[in-house]
Amino acid sequence: MAETAVLVTGAAGFIGYHVARELLEAGNVVVGLDSLNDYYDPALKQARLDLLTPYPGFSFVHADLSDRPAIADLFAKHRFPVVIHLAAQAGVRHSLSHPHDYADSNLEGFLNVLEGCRHNGCSHLIYASSSSVYGANTKLPFSVDDPTDHPISLYAATKKANELMAHCYSHLYRLPTTGLRFFTIYGPWYRPDMALYLFARAITEGRPIKLFNHGKMRRDFTFVDDVTRVVTKLMTLVPTAEPGQNGGAPARVYNVGNHSPEELMHVVALLERELGRPAIKEMLPMQPGDVPETFADVEALFRDVGFRPSTPIEDGVRAFVRWFRDYHRV
Template identity: 75%
Template sequence: MTDQAILVTGAAGFIGFHVARQLLGEGRPVIGLDNLNSYYDPGLKQARLALLRNEAGFSFVEADLADRDTIATLFARHGFAQVVHLAAQAGVRYSIEQPQAYVDSNLAGFLNVLEGCRRNGCRHLVYASSSSVYGANTKLPFSVQDRTDHPVSFYAATKKANEVMAQSYSHLYRLPVTGLRFFTIYGPWGRPDMAMFLFVNAIMEGRPIRLFNHGKMRRDFTYIDDVTRVVSRLIDLVPADDPAAANAPFKVYNVGNHHPEELMHVVGLLERDLGRTAIKELLPMQPGDVMETFADVEDLMRDTGFAPSTPIEQGVRNFVAWYRDYHKV
């Protein structure tokens, strides 16, 4: 426990909201930052933010990470010892349509965070990477020792760039940095552009759900509460010098359920919990997509004594219950 506030970027976003709540629940003050953009319904972001504002120890800054002067001033004012950087332009498919948004947020924005950390004595930066960095890899499960130089979407390329940028700052400035490769996070307060939310919306409205590669996909679905527990454990676990990273205090972990689920099985669970049958539209593979994701979490388990394990059946049930409550259906 510390009296100094932890900066959580993307605090009105899905993962950032849950991480901020976890840290506040542990008695850690949090300064949340978000630009509240309109990539998806800002009303959902405002609803998350309203809950955070009710928590003791929370304060909010509305700002864009790409605004260099504002971010530099924020870091200089607070001298954050710990930073959890979760803000990013998300979405594989959107990156094909709007690549510039990813340059502004994921590259320029991340650079401003790195600069803020290194100039103001940050003791540990924890940031969100993505399982998408594994790209065209076919060896399963994905290991943090695997090569990640074949991204199949521009979103994945920006996340790979984040890892390389972070490692260079860790090496040059002795900045302790931990990257988290997230695998298909889902749960209450989730993003409306993600599969689980899209499927429930379509099923409830009697519209077809779109299943790419004719539904023959497997994903390592990871429940949000498991993710917050990982971040809570890692924020105080400052990485030691790693010979594999030029002796920099730099670490990367997979954060996944290490149990891929057939997409059709997940649809079946949603049908069960919604009490409705989905209309299925089977479509070919989309550009930027991969057939299967599967996390090797041995490093995470070894270093923290914890790895995500919430069964998909329980996670889907919780998500549907939240969806019904939030949308009053």
């Protein structure tokens, strides 16, 4: 077992839980941090955490990233060689009504993480960005070389700001940073504010599902097990400063997606099949801050770590529904 710990922020969250478990299974020592806030049911976060606690290499820190003294103390105590920063205030729609949550977690919290890395010898910071940074872009597939200057939600703006902040610290302090633009990650232990989860609950309870843009949406659904493999592979791929690339800073940004957008109505049909009952469909116009399609260009990931998503949407939805039925006993 490794002598030094990896920090995983948001360890009780959806992606954070899966990444922490993958690292623990591989024999790593993991410090998991989470605020366990009530953006969605904290019982689900606690249930994930309860699965991590039995691992001898796991320890948990209950703290808020915006608590500057607590985060500074944590970094000074452990001097993490690798930090996987997945904690954030998530959700495009929530950002319309609770903007200050995003400033606290995604801006101030991220700055505290950057400062912790800078002052305590961190050799690689991997952090979560989002496909939302592509905003009003219409060119498909989305490439990391595309401009991302037109965000259409505050959530997206904070994620773009994270990329800029990380690049700044890479340039000024030679802190190697890797940003991951996640594209609609789904799977067991999913977030209940996400579409597939909301649809599954509504279908099982006989309530209508809300289909925005009248269901004419395509998403690059990416199974969470594919994502964890990417993150663990990238841990040892530490960016280096190369002349003429990224301003000479040791900073990289990657798309993490399935490279195969799915029609939303097809995914609904898969849910109906797996749940064994039809959905009541409520067709609605496009919501503010949303986009009709996401599609990731993942060639850079394939080039650098050999990443190819390997989970068909049919298998991924089946795995999600199996967990959903078990967790909710339906």
